[in-house]
Amino acid sequence: VFESVLGAIPFDQILIQTINGIVTGMILALVASGLTLIFGIMDVVNFAHGELFMLGAYAGVLILSATGNFWLALVCSSLLIALLGAAIYLVTLRPWLGRDPLTTILATFGLSLVLQNYALWQFGPVARKIQEPFTGHFDLFYLQYPWYRLVIAGAAAAIIGALWLFLKFGTYGIWIRATTQDRVMAEAMGIPVPWVLTAVFAIGSGMAAASGVLFGPLVGVNYAMGTDWVLKAFIVVVVGGMGNLGGSILAAIFISLLEAYASLWVSPAQAVIVSFVALILTLLFRPTGLFVPTPK
């Protein structure tokens, strides 16, 4: 009996879905860590984050078609969207920072409407394709698994690792952490807090853009692609604990794995419900987030 149960489990499919889940999980972690960084440091819930992701992907399309170099597109698009993020922050958020966080939800929601429709107007409803930088495959059971997917996971991990090192050891990273802990004290110590906040918003935007470019080759670039991602990133950020970088990364992989396994049995559109249920259970039993130490 035991052997027949063991035989019924499709180990090959589970392994494939594990790899798929980790790949999307790393992209999601990249999106969510930008979101949680922005939230953790300035209490701004950035509804327009998905739109920055989408615009980043479009910027990648344009730069790629102009230069033909994927990695150049990745870097330039991140820088470009980081600048856009800084501009958005300076114009719509910074002058009103002391206000209720709910005001910033509304402002960024309006922003996401504007940006999304701008993309629709500028680029049209047809999805654009980003050519992946290399097309090699390796054999995985009955599949030809593209190397590029593993490279995405690696690149996302590298960016997140670089961010972590920067926050931990870089002078400006220490400024950012100091501002998160106590804004007034940081200002008293001579840290230019307004510029730190602007820089954080720019970094978060750049990370969203980088994930957009990396993810582009898998699905095609579309004006509405940001909406799905921002919703998923919200789930991740709440499940991982708001403003907690490590928690969001773990939660991103956890949620993506759940969805990947669920899509073995149901359609991917319905697999989303699994992550919704994970969110509800988290809110019920650990409202502070799954991956944070229990508050004393």
Next chain:
Amino acid sequence: MSERRHRVLFWAGFCVVVALLAVAPVVLPEFWRRFLTEILIWGLLAMSSDILIGYVGLISFGHSAFFGLGMYGAAAALMTTRPPSLWLALLYGLVAASAVAAFVAYFSTRLRDIYFAITTLIFSQIFYVVIFTWTEVTGGENGLTFSRPALGIPGLFSIPFTPSVLHWFVLAVVALSYLVLRRITQSPFGMVLQSIRENEPRTRAIGYPIERYKIVAVMLSGLFAGFAGVLYAFQNQFAAPDFVFFLVSGEVVIYNVIGGIGTLVGPIVGAAFFLLLREGLSRFFTEYYLIPVGVIFIAMVIFMPQGLLGFARRWLNR
């Protein structure tokens, strides 16, 4: 004396507005009559959301779920019974919307501020995905079409819903809902809700069970949102998953902010302003009207957070 004068003025104003809206379908051409009915329905939805935003201080991004469930509930009644019954449609729609509201309220009211907004958003997406993918029952992406019931009381009278009759019916529902909601917000219950908005820890310290008050507020809000959904089903004779998508909730929040939160009539004015703006702008910007609308919305959030009717807030709530 001043209290009495205020009351006379308020009721006079109320009667004038309702009378104007009642006369409108007789004089207006077909397009604008339909437009006006639509404004009233969206206004009712926005008003239901105002209970949470304006009086409890919770921003709901999940009202599309209540609205949509009201719509699909009415659709279920209209499609299964022959001949379609108005009252059964209302019953099904309201029961569906309040059941969903109870479910959402139970989970989401444990959280505050941003967390509440995100949770309601995610919940409405759950219902969206379920409705979108459960094609056998909900018609999936194509939605459901059905026919309008007749307005009547069984055994007494029955008249068909012409556009004008429908308009009057909607107007009656919206006007009554306004009076009921206004009464509720002025009641001791409403006062507790407002004190939760002003200072939650202190309200808790006084001894009010805050969670219970919030759950009731969300359910009440969901009930009226479901009512709007039923009316919309009567008006358009179809139900589609697009109305459950969270962007609808976002538009409802926009109506509230534009019109002025915490006034109940403000959201209706906001809905009218938004829909007129959309109508006007879509002539120049075709389908991209959301770009200028979004810009105006951001500007209003920043420079005019009290909205169009915010100046009259105290007067209207007295």
